[in-house]
Amino acid sequence: MRQISTKVITAAVKEAAVRANYELGSDVTDAFRAALEKEQSPVGKEIINKLIENAEIARRERIPICQDTGLAIIFAEIGQDVNIVGGSFRDAVEQGIREGYKEGYLRKSVCDPFTRKNTGDNTPVIIHLELVPGERLTLWVVPKGGGSENMSRLFMLPPSAGWKGIKEKVLQTVLEAGPNPCPPTIIGVGIGGNFEESAILAKKSLLRHLGAPNPDPELASKEQELIEEINKTGxxxxxxxxxxxSLAVHMLVMPCHIASLPLAVNIQCHASRHEEIAI
Amino acid sequence: MGDSIRLKTPLSGGDVSGLRSGDRVTISGILYTARDAAHKRLIDLLDQGKALPIPLEGQVIYYVGPSPAPPGRVIGAAGPTTSYRMDAYAPRLMELGLKGMIGKGKRSQEVKDAMTKYKAVYMAAIGGAGALMAQAIKEVEIVAYEDLGPEAIRRIRVDNLPVIVVNDTLGNDLYVEGQKLYQIP
Structure with a gap:
């Protein structure tokens, strides 16, 4: 049994939250540069160039890439031979977010849904926990903005809709979102599972590095088909x-009930921030 | 692509009527920041017949909730927020003289109609380019609703803030026209 102190978790989460918000991953800036080659609109090119410049300013001057430093989402894989000591896992993660958002001058963007009163420290956080074999702890800290999250959609399709129906709904979501989620976006698509699982799959698909192909060749080809359609919308x-x-479509799929075809479309803005921590 | 049009706030009717959807503009002068929470309070004051904490005549509101200013800076990141959340409130403010709105994303038909009727424009800043936008902000002062934190109303002085006109006073909409231009059937 490996022991991991909550202090270690807090420190790692704090550092990752700040770094994610100041330093846009090279996978995203590489995707910007590749997009410049394909973009034909002069205004579009100018915008992509400014996004590259924005990322450089944020990194150099230690300010956030975007003022919406997000609701903090944590994906965690905890080895079943890990023993967390010194307090609760959630408290440790939330303390890291609390400290990171305060000391990193990140915006506190969490409020009560009815009174709209800000909680003041960007907690609570959303945690997706999975127990895995081994004695490692892997965390992904994903600050997610509200603008792109608001344009995300979930559909419980009839199985007869099939791949054609899935494509229609993804395109409909992208078109209805239009300028709102800060395109160029990344489209996370979760297919199968059930109501909540499809949404988690869609979000989890966004953790994949931009430009990395889907390991399943059939899904890779479906992603390609979708991105081509999306980029025809204009x-x-x-x-x-x-x-x-959009810069990419990322897809995760799992089996579902014989009566269902769940589809979740989670839109990610171009400020795609995710930091992986292995403890 | 032509040069940017330079505008100085407050805006006159002439400044606004001359702008066309697609124009690239750099704005200098005073802007007021407000998101939906602050807008709601402004409208509540108007409903009660009370005075507003900010002037509206010829003014421009920037829809932004900046991140906190680190030491040595006047503001943190300060890019636009999604504008539709202000749609319910914007026509009333245009009726009282508001001439410009800066944000990102589509506006409702009611807001577009109000822009034609009261002669105002909606301009897009680059969403998600908060670090870049902040470079144009030179002074910041909270003028109302400090309790709203990032959503407080701030009076900011900007120097050449880059924006693009989306909706003009003639009813044109760059989001519709721009998309049509690049759509592949």
Whole structure:
């Protein structure tokens, strides 16, 4: 049994929250550069260039990439031979977020849903926990903005809808979202499972590095089919018209009930922030 | 792509009527920041017949909830928030003289109609480019609703804030026209 102190978890989460918000991953900036080659709209090109510049300023001057430093989402894989000591796992993670958001001058964006009163420290956080074999603890700290989350959708399709129906709903979601979720976006698609699992799959698919192919060749080809359709819509960077509406489609799939075809579309803005921590 | 049009706030009717959807503009002068929580309070004051904490005539509101200012800076990241959340409140403010709104994302038909009727424009800043936008902000002062934290109303002085006109006073909409131009059937 390996022991991991909550202090170690708090420190790691704090550092990851700040780093995620200041330093856009090279997978995203590489995708911007690749998009510049394909974008035909002059305004679209100018916007993508400014996004590259924005990421450079944030990294250099230690300020957030985007003022919406997000609701903190934590994906955690805890080895079943790990013993967490010194307090509760949730408290340790939330203390890391609390300290990171305060000391990193990140915006506190969490409020009561009825009174709308800000909780003041960006907690609570959303935790998706999975127990895995071994004695490692892996955490992904994912600050997610409200603008792109608001444009995300979940559909309980009839099985007869099939792949054609799935494509229609994904495209409908992208078109209805238009400029609102800060395109160029990344489209996380979760198919199967059930109501809540499809949404978690869609979100989890966004953890994959941009540009990394789906390991399943059939899904890779479906992702390609969807991105081509999405980039024909003309929505373009910031919705002002152009070839690059989305940088990628990421898909995760699992079996579902014989009566169902759950589909979740989680839109990720271009400020795709995710930090992986292995403890 | 032509040069940017330089505008200085407050805006006159002439400044606004001359702008067209698709124009690239740099704005200098005073802007007021407000999101939906602050808008709600402004409308509540109007409903009660009370005075507003900010002027509206010729003014421009920037829809932004900045991140906190680190030491040595006037503001943190300060890109636009999604504008539709202010749609319920915007026409009333235009009726009282508001000439410009800066945000990101689509507006409702009611807001677009109000822009034509009261001669105002809606301009897009680059969503998610908060670090870049902050470079144009030179001074910041909270003028109302400090309890709202990032959503408080701030009076900010900007120097060449880059924006693009989306909706003009003639009813044009760059989100519709721009998309059409690049759509592949």
């Amino acid at each position: 929505v373009g960077p910031q919705g002002l018209g152009g070839r690059i509406t």
